[in-house]
Every structure is written in C-alpha cells, then in structure tokens.
Amino acid sequence: MIKVSVIIPVYNVEKYLRQCMDSVVTQTLKEIEIICVDDGSTDHSVEILQEYAALDSRVKILEQKNAGAGAARNNGMRHASGKYLSFLDADDFFDVQMLEKAYKKAEEDHAEISVYKCDMYYTDRREYAPANWVLKEANLPDYQPFSFRQVSGNVFMTFMGWAWDKLFLREFVDKYQLEFQEQRTTNDLFFVYSAMVLAQRISIVPEVLVHQRRDAEDSLSKTREKSWTCFYEGLKALKAELVKYDLYRDLEKEYINYALHFTLWNYETLAEPTKSKLKEKLNAEWFEEMGIKGKRENYFELPKDYQKYLKITGQSQEDKMSGILRKIKRFLRKIVPVGRVYIDNKMKDQQKNFDRQMKKEMKAQIDDLKAYIENELNRRDEWAKIPAELRRTANGRQVWVIKCPATEGKAKYHWGDYYYAIALQKYLERKNIYVVIDTRQDWGCDEEADVVLVLRGNHFYRPDRRNGKTIYIMWNISHPDMISKSEYELYDIVCVGSRYYANKLKKQISVPVEPLLQCTDTELFYPEERKTTNLKDDYIFIGSTRGVMRECVLWAAEDNLPLHVWGGGWKQMLPDHQDIIDGTFVRNEDLPALYRSAKATLNDHWKDMLDNQFINNRIFDALACGLPVISDGCDEMKEIFPEAVLYYSNKEEFQACIEKMEKDYDAVKAKALEQFEMIKKDYSFEKRAEELIEMVEKYRG
Structure with missing residues (x-):
C-alpha cells in the first residue's frame, strides 16, 4: 500500500533539483510514490529526473506543456494513489523524517490535514533561519485534532496558504473536489485555505520538517509584476468557496481581515508601474468587492493594516493633514504680504507643535497600558488568597x-x-x-x-x-x-x-x-398586560451582527416592515436602513418591558446551533413574556413550541409568517401567552439549578 504520494511540480530548476529529490528518495517512510510533473522545462531538469527514475522505481515522471505549478499539481493528483498527498516545490527540500512523522501523526489522530513547521534556507550563506511567523501556535487549542472553529485567532493568518507544509488525506481532497488554481502565482491559496476550513480534524507536528529556499534565482515570486492580479483571483475564489459551503457568514470578518493583509503584502512588494496599476484597481473595484471598503477601524485586527489601507485610499490623517496644510499655505500667500519661505517656516513650526501633541497622546496610551498590566499582575497575586x-x-x-x-x-x-x-x-x-x-x-x-x-x-x-x-x-x-x-x-x-x-x-x-437546554429567569421574564406604546404595532430584533448579515433582519428591512433593531454593527451593515436602528445595546433589566410592549420579535440561530438543534435563550425569554416569535427552527424546537413560534427557512416562508402575524395576530398572541407555565416548569433557571445539583450528587465519586 502506498502511504503518501509526493507531488513535485518541476520547471527549470536544475540548480536545486538534486537536493530536492535527494530529500525525498531518502525519506525514512519507504511506502511512497514520487510524482514529478515537468512543466515544460527548457533546461536539464527532465534529464535529472530521468536519472532518479532509473535508480528508484517509486519516481514517476509526467510531462506537460508549460501551464504553471497549479496545473502541474492537479496533473499529479490525478495520477496519485497514496492515502495521503504531499506537495513539494522543486527548489525546496524535506527533512529526512518528514513523511514518516507527518504520516504517523495523521494516522494517530485520523486527521484530514497534518500541519508541520518549516524554516528558511539561504543558499548563498548555506544557513537556516527560523520562521516562527509561519505557524501561529499561540492561536491553536491545547488538544488535537481540531477544526478551524477551535482556532482562537484568524484561521487565515494562523496558517500560511502554502501546500508544502501540510499533508492532506486524499479521500478528503477528493470528497470536496479540491484543485489548485491554474494561474502563474498564488495558485495554492484557494486549495489550502478551502481545505483548512472544510477539515474537521487537523493535527500539528510541532517540528521543522521542510526547508523553503528563500533566494532561488528563478523563483516566480520574484517576478510577480507579470502576474499581479493572481492574488485577487485567489481571494475571490476562496470567498466563493466559503459561500458555497455556507461558511462565509461565520468567517466573513476573518476573511476580510486576511484579504486586506494579503493585499497589502502584494501591494508593498510590487515595483512601479505595476504598483500604481494595482492601487488604481483596488480603489476602483477590488476593495469594495472584497468587503473591505466601508469597514471601520475597530473591524480590523491589525491597526497597521487599516492605516495602510487609509494611505492607499487617500484617507490617512497624514494625507488629510498634508492637504489641509497645502490649502492653508495657498490661502495665506494670497492675504499675507510676506514671502513664500516665511510662510513655509511658520507652517513647519505648526507641524512640530502637532507632532509634540501626538507624542503626548501616545505617552498617555502607554501609561494606560502600564496601569492595565500592573492591575492584572495584582489580580493574579490575589488569586492565592x-x-x-x-x-x-x-x-x-x-x-x-x-x-x-x-x-x-x-x-x-x-x-x-x-x-x-x-x-x-x-x-x-x-x-x-x-x-x-x-x-x-x-x-x-x-x-x-x-x-x-x-x-x-x-x-x-x-x-x-x-x-x-x-x-x-x-x-x-x-x-x-x-x-x-x-x-x-x-x-x-x-x-x-x-x-x-x-x-x-x-x-x-x-x-x-x-x-440541559437553555432557559430563562421567570422572575424577570413573565407576561403582563400589554401597555400601549409606540412599539405596539412593530417588530423587534435584538442581537449584534458579529460582522454577519442576519437574513431575517435584511428581509424585514427590504420589505419595509415596521422594525426596531438593537445591537452592534448594524449601522455599517444596513447603510440604507439607518431608520430602523434604535441602538447598540439594551440593558438586561429593560428587556422584559421591551418584550411585553412589541408586536413580535424576529429570531435566528447560528448555523451550527441550528444543525445540532440548539435553541437560543432569546426564544425562552420572549415567549415567557408572551411575545410572539418568528424564527428559523429545528425539529427539537418545533416539538417544544409547535404553535407558539412561526417558523421560516427562506424568504418566502418568512413573508408568510409576517402575513399570518398581520392577519391573525390575536390567535398568535394567545398561543405565546400560553407558554409561561410550561417554561417556568421545564425551562427556567430554577429548574436548571435543581437539575445541576442532582447531577453532581449522581456522579460524585
């Protein structure tokens, strides 16, 4: 049985190919096949491959017209028969135990992806340099295997979008029909990040097992001026894949942050005039298409990225200040009878004053940070007592x-x-x-x-x-x-x-x-006679966006429903419907009165909760107050509340719920009011406290 298929795209790398091939044929894991895909090389690369094939039957050579590394990897995958797939660039090389260690870890954890560490190799100096930034281990959970949902930071910035520091289960790759983009550069981003968010079982080998050459003379990454749009095509394809598998709602903020970060890296590493072309394209279309345009500073994880974005779009404070100073200079020259040099010197003095003020503000922020750290250390000192x-x-x-x-x-x-x-x-x-x-x-x-x-x-x-x-x-x-x-x-x-x-x-x-289902506090949430308020004919929704559009809110806004929304992020999410946004927060003690005064509340669940039949506590809070609910639903929820909730799964069903609410409100309201006694008996915090105490007694010892 072939345990691993190693796929190596080869194009004009005769200078480095022997070191690469030696690192693979000498692997301690012997049950492998080595698929070398020549991508139309014009040097002696094919002859070198033929030498290795003559000595080792595991080496297979495929030849194709020049189409790029992405096409070469896809070609290699079509001919692969190993349980796992490993990818290696022909100018890089493996540690001799790489495949054995990665394979063993994947097998132990039944992993779909096994990730290992790498370092950088500098040919001219024959030196290895650490690359701790490649895998952000601080973001990973303390256990394995895991999925992207257990990664504490941005999954796209926790792992690199390279294929050669990962081992992939071929059955998993085939299941999702994953392929590399067939473009000149950035051809692995789509494949790698699609796999990382689709995998349910990811394992880590915390050792350096592959060495990336950083000074290869013919590396395509050094000539990206010829393919400066490829990074955008990769990001666009990744977004489409997230949407396809209904993951974009969960990963939208992480995707947008990564898209900006990767865009900035591409922008900063380009030379002119290509750099100016990219800047023009970003401002005209791409920033908006990637979802970056219009986001506020607190949306972004890296403040430096946001400042660079403002600089590219001409919105930075520095640009604004320069523009203001130029206008002031021109105005002063018109009205003050002095020379240009005098005015320029005066403006420089004002700039110095401005810089001094900025330093004071920075010092104040540093002092605040020191105070916070001191407070945290004191807190931890108190833990022992x-x-x-x-x-x-x-x-x-x-x-x-x-x-x-x-x-x-x-x-x-x-x-x-x-x-x-x-x-x-x-x-x-x-x-x-x-x-x-x-x-x-x-x-x-x-x-x-x-x-x-x-x-x-x-x-x-x-x-x-x-x-x-x-x-x-x-x-x-x-x-x-x-x-x-x-x-x-x-x-x-x-x-x-x-x-x-x-x-x-x-x-x-x-x-x-x-x-142990969610519940409500029936001493706080209970029905009262409905008072006449300005909300008596209106719908409400309480909940933040978390960077994700909530469909029921969007549908209600598009249909001009009398809706009031409370929660963070809505002003940015609904720029054309600012009138329905009442605030960013409702105090918990104010919720019952709000529930008792409105006509009905809209509700939804995150996809993983709905798929696994978790019911959020907003349902119990609202119904305990006798407030009708319009919500998406699951079988478990429909068993508990078969008639008290109006259910939807798409826009047409949502609109039917609204129609029923409008036509038959008294009957819907009566059903909601009937729920209190059942909720108090089975879905109250009082009941949950009793159940938890009983569990502890049952399982103690």
Whole structure:
C-alpha cells in the first residue's frame, strides 16, 4: 500500500533539483510514490529526473506543456494513489523524517490535514533561519485534532496558504473536489485555505520538517509584476468557496481581515508601474468587492493594516493633514504680504507643535497600558488568597464557581452570558450553595471549589486538576462545532443545550452526557398586560451582527416592515436602513418591558446551533413574556413550541409568517401567552439549578 504520494511540480530548476529529490528518495517512510510533473522545462531538469527514475522505481515522471505549478499539481493528483498527498516545490527540500512523522501523526489522530513547521534556507550563506511567523501556535487549542472553529485567532493568518507544509488525506481532497488554481502565482491559496476550513480534524507536528529556499534565482515570486492580479483571483475564489459551503457568514470578518493583509503584502512588494496599476484597481473595484471598503477601524485586527489601507485610499490623517496644510499655505500667500519661505517656516513650526501633541497622546496610551498590566499582575497575586477566603465566607456550604466567558469591567454588561451566570447564581444560592462568578480574566484562578461549571460558548477553558476533588461540568450552550471530542473528555460531566446532540454525543465520548437546554429567569421574564406604546404595532430584533448579515433582519428591512433593531454593527451593515436602528445595546433589566410592549420579535440561530438543534435563550425569554416569535427552527424546537413560534427557512416562508402575524395576530398572541407555565416548569433557571445539583450528587465519586 502506498502511504503518501509526493507531488513535485518541476520547471527549470536544475540548480536545486538534486537536493530536492535527494530529500525525498531518502525519506525514512519507504511506502511512497514520487510524482514529478515537468512543466515544460527548457533546461536539464527532465534529464535529472530521468536519472532518479532509473535508480528508484517509486519516481514517476509526467510531462506537460508549460501551464504553471497549479496545473502541474492537479496533473499529479490525478495520477496519485497514496492515502495521503504531499506537495513539494522543486527548489525546496524535506527533512529526512518528514513523511514518516507527518504520516504517523495523521494516522494517530485520523486527521484530514497534518500541519508541520518549516524554516528558511539561504543558499548563498548555506544557513537556516527560523520562521516562527509561519505557524501561529499561540492561536491553536491545547488538544488535537481540531477544526478551524477551535482556532482562537484568524484561521487565515494562523496558517500560511502554502501546500508544502501540510499533508492532506486524499479521500478528503477528493470528497470536496479540491484543485489548485491554474494561474502563474498564488495558485495554492484557494486549495489550502478551502481545505483548512472544510477539515474537521487537523493535527500539528510541532517540528521543522521542510526547508523553503528563500533566494532561488528563478523563483516566480520574484517576478510577480507579470502576474499581479493572481492574488485577487485567489481571494475571490476562496470567498466563493466559503459561500458555497455556507461558511462565509461565520468567517466573513476573518476573511476580510486576511484579504486586506494579503493585499497589502502584494501591494508593498510590487515595483512601479505595476504598483500604481494595482492601487488604481483596488480603489476602483477590488476593495469594495472584497468587503473591505466601508469597514471601520475597530473591524480590523491589525491597526497597521487599516492605516495602510487609509494611505492607499487617500484617507490617512497624514494625507488629510498634508492637504489641509497645502490649502492653508495657498490661502495665506494670497492675504499675507510676506514671502513664500516665511510662510513655509511658520507652517513647519505648526507641524512640530502637532507632532509634540501626538507624542503626548501616545505617552498617555502607554501609561494606560502600564496601569492595565500592573492591575492584572495584582489580580493574579490575589488569586492565592481566594480559596481560604471563599471557605471562610461559604461557612460550610458547597462552593460552586461559574466560569463565564464575558470579559471583566463594564464590557461584561454587554454579554448575555454574564446575565446567564447571574441568574444561575441566584437560584443555586437559594439551594444553600455559595456561588462565585469568574469572568474570563479570572479563569486561571483555582478556587478549590466543590464544583466548577463552565458556560461553554465561544471560548475554551481547560479544567485545572490541581484540586482532585473538584467536579468539572461543561454546559455547552452554543456553537457545538467549536468543541472537539477531546475537549469534552476533559470534564467530569458534559451538559448539552440540545437533546438531539446529547444523544449523538453519548455514543462518541466516555464522559457522562446530559441534555440541559437553555432557559430563562421567570422572575424577570413573565407576561403582563400589554401597555400601549409606540412599539405596539412593530417588530423587534435584538442581537449584534458579529460582522454577519442576519437574513431575517435584511428581509424585514427590504420589505419595509415596521422594525426596531438593537445591537452592534448594524449601522455599517444596513447603510440604507439607518431608520430602523434604535441602538447598540439594551440593558438586561429593560428587556422584559421591551418584550411585553412589541408586536413580535424576529429570531435566528447560528448555523451550527441550528444543525445540532440548539435553541437560543432569546426564544425562552420572549415567549415567557408572551411575545410572539418568528424564527428559523429545528425539529427539537418545533416539538417544544409547535404553535407558539412561526417558523421560516427562506424568504418566502418568512413573508408568510409576517402575513399570518398581520392577519391573525390575536390567535398568535394567545398561543405565546400560553407558554409561561410550561417554561417556568421545564425551562427556567430554577429548574436548571435543581437539575445541576442532582447531577453532581449522581456522579460524585
């Protein structure tokens, strides 16, 4: 059985080809095939390949007319029979154990992609240089395998868009019909990043196993002036693939940030006049087509990238200041009877004053950062005192710690998870349990609690096992696609916000799994007589965009529905519908009155939640107040609320829901009002507190 097919595109690389081939034929993994695709070389590359083929039957030579490395790799894949695919550029070379180590890791983890590290090799100096920037290990989870959803940073900037530092499962590549773009340069970006976001099982070999030559005389990357549009074609194809597999909504912000970053690299490494051509194209079309145009500074992960973008588009402060100074100079020359040199010197003095002011502002920002760091260090110093203090304060009661993913400070009041933790704390304490809430800055604190309950949404937490008696419970309330089976295994009990997914998960992990759906605080959210307000005939939607258009909001806006929206990001997302945006935030204590006064609320779920039948708590909050809901839905949700929610899965069904709401509102409202007693009995925080206590008693010891 052939374990790995190594595919090497070859074009006029006689100077480096022997080192490349030697590194492959001497691999410690012997069950390989080496497919060399000559791309119309005009030097002695083919003769060198023939020498190796004569000595080693594993070497196969394919010849084609010059079409580029992308076409050559595709040709090689069509002839490959190995379980895994490895790609190598003919001017680079492998570590002798590369294939063995990458193959072993992939097999152990049943991985679809195995990623390894690389370094840079400088031929003239015969020196190796580290390339730690290629794989951002700080963004990776502490467990393997994982998918892009467990990567904490931008997935497109965590890995490079190169194929030669990765091993791909051929069955996976065939399943998604992945191919390289057949263009002169940037022909692997589409293949690599499509694979990285489609893979469910990615593993890492944390060793340098491949060496990239950085001073190859004939490298195509040195002549990108001949193919300066290729990077854009790669980005465009990647976006289309994300849309095709319904991943763009989840990855839009990461894609746009990467698109800007990669565009800037291409722009800065081009020479004139090509650089000016690219600048013109970016400003005329491409920045808008890539989704970059119109985004504010806080949308971008790298402030420097945003400043460079402003510079290219002529919007930077420096450009604006230069323009203002030029205008002032021209004006002064008209009215002040002095020479040009005098005015120029005066303007230089003003520029110096401006620079001094900027330095003061920068110093203030640095001082703020120092104060923040000092505060964080003091916080960590206090952690050692907390266990004893908690035991003293608890006075014999069990100590539970709720690990809440909200950030500390005022920002936590904008997190629904924080109010979730507050409500749970209230009802647990009524059961004579002492409860502490740790926001994310204190997740590293070990309080030596009896129970640690982790509200698992977007953020990973690793149980601290220094205290052997602590029971760790994960309550997976959202985004199940972000959690691997190995992460679930870190806990003593796993609670899942979906009966369907709990049953599915029980068959896949050894840890006890219990269904525990989301809920509401029925002391806060309950029905009251509907008061006459300016919202009585209007629809509402409460939720941020997170950089993603929410379809139900867009449809309502396009149909001129009387809609009020609260949440971050909507002003940028709906530039033509600013009138429907009422604010960026609604306080939790104000939500019930808002729910009781509106006509109905629109609702939706993230795709991974809907696919795995997780119901968000907005449903329970709204219906507990007797507010009709229009929402996408799943089988589990329809079993719980068969008539109280109007369901849609596309625009036509959404419009039918609105029509029913308008024609038969009293009946729809009556159904919503009937839900309170059932919600209080089965979907309240009081009920969840009881269930959690019962679970701990059941599984303790």
